[in-house]
Amino acid sequence: MAILNQLTSEAAIALENKYGAHNYHPLPVVLSRGEGVYVWDAEGKRYYDFLSAYSAVNQGHCHPKIINAMVKQAKTLTLTSRAFYNDMLGKYEKYATELFGFDKLLPMNTGAEAVETALKLARKWAYEIKGVNENEAEIIVCENNFHGRTTTIISFSNDPVARENFGPYTKGFVKIEYDNLQALEDVLKSNPNVAGFLVEPIQGEAGVYVPSEGYLIAAKALCNAYNVLFIADEVQTGIARTGRLLATCGNCSCNNKNCSKTPDVKPDILILGKALSGGVYPVSAVLANDDIMHVIKPGNHGSTFGGNPIAAAVAIAALEVVKEENLANNAFELGELFRAELHEYAKTSTIVNVVRGKGLLNAIVINDDENSNTAWEVCLALRDNGLLAKPTHGNIIRFAPPLVMTKIQLLDCVSIIIKTLKAFEN
Numbered sequence: 001m002a003i004l005n006q007l008t009s010e011a012a013i014a015l016e017n018k019y020g021a022h023n024y025h026p027l028p029v030v031l032s033r034g035e036g037v038y039v040w041d042a043e044g045k046r047y048y049d050f051l052s053a054y055s056a057v058n059q060g061h062c063h064p065k066i067i068n069a070m071v072k073q074a075k076t077l078t079l080t081s082r083a084f085y086n087d088m089l090g091k092y093e094k095y096a097t098e099l100f101g102f103d104k105l106l107p108m109n110t111g112a113e114a115v116e117t118a119l120k121l122a123r124k125w126a127y128e129i130k131g132v133n134e135n136e137a138e139i140i141v142c143e144n145n146f147h148g149r150t151t152t153i154i155s156f157s158n159d160p161v162a163r164e165n166f167g168p169y170t171k172g173f174v175k176i177e178y179d180n181l182q183a184l185e186d187v188l189k190s191n192p193n194v195a196g197f198l199v200e201p202i203q204g205e206a207g208v209y210v211p212s213e214g215y216l217i218a219a220k221a222l223c224n225a226y227n228v229l230f231i232a233d234e235v236q237t238g239i240a241r242t243g244r245l246l247a248t249c250g251n252c253s254c255n256n257k258n259c260s261k262t263p264d265v266k267p268d269i270l271i272l273g274k275a276l277s278g279g280v281y282p283v284s285a286v287l288a289n290d291d292i293m294h295v296i297k298p299g300n301h302g303s304t305f306g307g308n309p310i311a312a313a314v315a316i317a318a319l320e321v322v323k324e325e326n327l328a329n330n331a332f333e334l335g336e337l338f339r340a341e342l343h344e345y346a347k348t349s350t351i352v353n354v355v356r357g358k359g360l361l362n363a364i365v366i367n368d369d370e371n372s373n374t375a376w377e378v379c380l381a382l383r384d385n386g387l388l389a390k391p392t393h394g395n396i397i398r399f400a401p402p403l404v405m406t407k408i409q410l411l412d413c414v415s416i417i418i419k420t421l422k423a424f425e426n
Helices: 009-019 064-074 089-100 111-130 151-155 181-190 215-225 309-324 327-346 374-384 407-422
Strands: 031-035 038-041 046-049 104-108 138-142 173-176 194-199 229-233 269-272 284-288 352-358 361-366 390-392 396-399
Touching: 046 407, 064 309, 089 104, 089 284, 089 309, 104 111, 111 138, 111 151, 111 194, 111 229, 111 269, 111 284, 138 181, 173 181, 181 194, 181 215, 194 215, 215 229, 309 327, 327 352, 327 361, 327 407, 361 374, 374 390, 374 396, 374 407
Parallel strands: 138 173, 138 194, 194 229, 229 269
Antiparallel strands: 031 038, 038 046, 104 284, 269 284, 352 361, 361 396, 390 396
16 A cells, blocks of 8 residues: 555556556546545645536535544444345435435435436336336437436437447437427327436536526426426436535425525436535435335345445435535525636637536536547646646536635636636637
């Protein structure tokens, strides 16, 4: 371990390149420590983290309350499997279901697992409750979605990089344009076999696409009218990221003062992950009411690690931090400030076309095509200036800092971003 701790950035990158599968293209920076909104590289340089592990570290790096909960539980009991009860899972299920306003929680580990769970749940509900003929259920999804990279999930992706040479693909999905109510209604009208509509409240990986005002409400109303389950994938948008506890919010009990600014949309099935653990442990969950969740019986679905005592303890602590530190309100207020500052800069910019987002999930569109290297070069320059961000889809840069950020820190980051972008102006 002493040798590993002394690795230089160059040596760490060389090790990964030689011994690791090349399934990622990381920004060339090697991180060795994190605290709050900051991370440090192997040589000790400090950076603002403006990706938050794709919104997993909403509560900040190594939050002491979450870490303490994990360490305490790890010293007591780590894993029982679901062959036996443990004394933490029920506490977590009670806390989370009351917080989010659902009857039941099905615990899993990763976001993709939770999405797969929701798909299975919707299909079983369709056959046993709605009355769809076996093997004929279909689920509506949106173009440019990102729900994970399992074989089933990439079957309804239209990202060629994620799909190519991984077939044959799973059937039973209908793709429609995102933020298009007419397309949704057309499928619902013509297809009685639809079990559910799986949607991201904001398409994060696609470039932080925020739908039109009222889209989610109207989509939920259409699902209700046609007896179809509205399935919200809030793996990235959930846990205060968008300025509300959930982007859909529903009838949760978070008492966030900004929830009243957007009408409630309570999904029939809610998918959570990432920040559900504050980024310190893989924890995901699917929540639904009894009339849906009761179709799952022993042997239908499970996970050896799903609902383990450490995950339960960590998730409770992570959710308590969000509530105790008013992170949803902070994300709302700082998000408004961030977009205002970037919009003002963009008015006269030749490098930035668009600024968009909600809460502290934001993006800028670089004035270049998706095949260019400009956004990557901007991110390298941001790194050199002490801020870490990553492009998505070639010409879009996503900005998603930990929600524990202060106003002073945010304005410092805005200054770094604008200074960096100005160096790329024509």
